[in-house]
Amino acid sequence: MDLYSSIKHLYPRAVSDFDFMVADAGPEPVLRPESEEKGRVRYEVKPPEEGEEPIEGVHYRYGIDYNLLTEGEDYDLVERGPYIAVWNLEDPQPTEAELQAAWEAYQEAEANKPLQLTEMEKLQKENALLKAQITAQSERSDFIEDVISELATQLYK
Secondary structure: OOHHHHHHHHOOOOOEOOOEEEEOOOEEEEEOHHHOOOOEEEEEOOOOOOOOOOOEOOOEEEEEOHHHOOEOOOEEEEEOOOEEEEEOOOOOOOOHHHHHHHHHHHHHHHHHOOOOOOHHHHHHHHHHHHHHHHHHHHHHHHHHHHHHHHHHHHHOO
């Protein structure tokens, strides 16, 4: 399913990157429960002032250093796929079933849509038409010349 096309089919007036945003972060690491403490690293944000107790989130924060962990043993890479990252429309965010139904309706609408010619195909078609018109005009002028010459020979006999 193409998430962007499904949303645009449901909300044709919605503006991408303003009303909604579709993202795909690719494979993301997911820690296994037994490895949460193993890769945990304390990062200093700013030193506390004299007499001040360090506060998590202000003076330091904890993060996971995946370089200290082993893929497949401590964490797994999981493909999340495309998802709605931002939703600013007043309408409620559509469910997975609504998006799937919209995707099927979009595909049906696209299949029934008449084929659009590309710019090159339009130019080629126009070129063929102009060539046919020139050929027809040339044959007509040849015919008129033949008629004039026939009339001239009849007149001067």
